[in-house]
Amino acid sequence: MTTPLPGFEGLDGPADGAPRARRQLAPGAVHVPDWLDVRAQRELVAACRDWARGPAPIRHTKLPRGGVMSVQTVCIGWHWQPYAYTRTADDVNGARVAAFPDWMVELGRRAVTEAYGDAAAGDGYTPDTALINFYDEAARLGMHQDKEERSGAPVVSLSIGDACVFRFGNTENRGRPYTDVELRSGDLFVFGGPSRFAYHGVPKVYPGTCDPACGLRGGRLNITMRVTGLG
Template identity: 60%
Template sequence: MSGELFPLPRERAELAPGAWHVPDWLSLDEQRELVVAARTWAAPPAGMRRVVMPSGGVMSVRSVSLGLHWEPYRYTEQLPTGERVKPFPPLLGGLARRAVADVYGSIPTDPYDIGLVNFYDADAKMGLHRDADEDSPAPVVSLSIGDACVFRFGNTETRTRPWTDVELRGGDLVVFGGPSRLAYHGVPKIRPGTGDSATGLTTGRLNITIRASGRPAR
């Protein structure tokens, strides 16, 4: 990270039972590959857009869905505009399986088949929410590229405390399953200008979340 002349090594840490932060999990080459792929995924048709919530509010992050499209609070195979969602990339399935095996020592039975790519600019945030629209209990896999952020990991009962705040940097992995699978989590702050431009992402934060729907294979 910029500004650190002699950065100290960061250790993996358990944020809550079943939830782990693994710093620097992605290599620089893997981050570059994901940035190139994300630009392809974000292009029309069925490209990156801002999700409109049922209340009428518009999310500050821009998102693109892969495999299945997330629309509050359900998954569909088409966007509201009628465009069919882009297919789920094998690249993400491989990363998810590797991440879960690394953290838990085993791979879930349900295949990973949903990707959600979120782009955060300097002012974007993500309120506390649960990933509760899947039929599978398989752990959620989250990858970060670009600017650092404050990641808030809460409890399974309420959006209020207790929670843990941790800084996520480019290349970091978060995996949460088991008793923390339905924990509330969010991003209250981005740290602009802290990303590594060598990834090909010169501004903002890219977050790629990979999930298992639990639906029968289509």
């Protein structure tokens, strides 16, 4: 049974300890709770720790107007910097980023297949990059679109560690209508189709909600796989 977290009253999800069910928030946008078991979470955390050390290490991304993102980010496959993809981390140390592994491709395909409940949904899905974001208790991510990709293939998002409020909005603007959803360790969220370019963000992280069995002592790790379409 899932116990309710303090502060989650009023969010989209059960507040009575009932098991959380797979749910479609909008066409193409699906939340699958508890998709990763604890062993899979630990393995992903270990892989992310390796990538965070380099060749292009984790960093707080600097924005063109001088701001600095509160989340820390490391990339694999392709390097993202505002607002483009490159093979080398030119805003960090110039190194070529780590390759996108085959096992991550398979994980992405399984995620799309299970989210959409269609055995064929993941057949052509071949993610070639992942942005790995680490949130401490003060980190936030404003409403934004993932639109640097030249592909409309779904985004696969995996959460490990502290729970957060995930705000999933509309495709027109950063404001309402949007839905606030609790994402907990092991949760999967996939958005594609009509929802592929929906605005989304993380307005709050809940410190102290991380189970150390996942491989983290605290903080939230978010892995988002994408298809760049860059070849």
